[in-house]
Every structure is written in C-alpha cells, then in structure tokens.
Amino acid sequence: MTTVLLLRHGRTTANAGGVLAGWTPGVQLDETGTGQVRAVGERLAPVPLAAVVSSPLERCRQTAAAVLTGRDLELATDDRLGEARYGDWTGRPLKELVKEPLxxxxxxxxxxxxxxxxxxxxLAQTQARAVAAVREWNARLGPDAVWLACSHGDVIKAVLADALGLHLDQFQRIVVDPASVSVVTYTDTRPFVVRMNDTGGDVAALVPPKKKGRRRRRADSDAVVGGGAGATA
Known part of the structure; x- marks a missing residue:
C-alpha cells in the first residue's frame, strides 16, 4: 500500500482578503498561515516520509518547507499539483465572482x-492531472511508501472525490481547510480514504508498523468486514 498525505497550504493574504489567487505569483502565507504550517510541520515530524512533493506556487513551497524541517529530503515540485487554472477569474474578489453565471x-x-x-x-482537467500525478508518484515511490503532496483546496478536493469514488459534481461536499491533512492509502484494487480535513489529530496511526516476519496478512486491498478494531489495535 502507498499512502499519500494531502496537505493544503496555510492561509494566505489572498485567502484572508477574499481574492481568488489561482496562479498569481508572489502570494504568500500571512501571519496566521505561517503559524498553521509551523504547527503542522511539528505534528507530522514523527511520520517517516519517502518524499515531499509540492505545487510550484510559493504558498505551497512555504508550507512544504515547514514539513521538511529536520528531514534529509529535498523538495520536489510538480506542476500537476498546482492550483486550478482559473483563467480570467484569477485575482478577482470572490464577492464579484459569485455574481457570474459560471x-x-x-x-x-x-x-x-x-x-x-x-x-x-x-475542473475536470484539474482533477485528471492531479490524480495522474498522485498515481505516478505512488508508482515511483513504491508500495510501502508514505509521502506528502502539498497542494490547493480545489485540487485536493478533486483527488479525494476520485478516491471516494464520487463524481466530480459531488466534490463541493468536501471541505479542505488551510493547513489541513487528508490521507489516502492506495492498494491494487481501491483507495482507502483514511482522513479528511484533519487539522489537529494524532498522527501515530500514520507511522508504518514494523514488519514482522513473512507471514501473509489479509490482502491489503480488502476492507475489514464489520469495521475492524482501528489502526491502533
């Protein structure tokens, strides 16, 4: 199983100002966002990561840098994890955009x-490229890897919708707050959505257990009938 931690960037000046930033260069974390990513970096410190991959946009690179603190890893970037390309909506206030027919x-x-x-x-293109990126990094890093992808709200919601087997038309039902962590484990036959919009939960369950011998456990892609005893049992 390959596990990906989907981390949204911390709050930005554009978020606070109600502006759709999109691919606008130079949008950075505000004071609240800086505190959020420092906290999430400290919270995720016990989780061994095979890679940290980020959207190329500065707000995500700032967020990913907090996760990399104390790790012997270099930041990788992938344009496919970048924000949705909002075109002519980019840089406009949300209070104006709500009046648009679109x-x-x-x-x-x-x-x-x-x-x-x-x-x-x-948005269908956004979802397709983001899901392709996640699955290609899964294949590159291998079935035992835990890795982190730092991206944007709509992009993470689109990846989660795919993992949940939801049509993209349902993705607005998903909430992904700034600096939140969502977790998906991919198996040969299906993904398992382990967490969504986690802004403060314990991360012990995300640390891979030590391998014991060669005895084959139940197939990784099988769901536990009845719900199971939980990850800490």
Missing part, C-alpha cells in the same frame, strides 16, 4: 465548468 455551474455541476480566458481550464 459560479452556479462551479457549485452545482463542476464537471462542466471551464474557466474563461486563454489560461483557463476545466
């Missing part, structure tokens, strides 16, 4: 939403 499509039928302008993409 806003209702984004809310009610996001699989059909394509953002305007030559730089805009569809």
């Amino acid at each position: 806003w209702k499509v984004v809310q009610q039928h996001p699989s059909a939403a394509v953002f305007p302008g030559p730089e805009g993409e569809g």
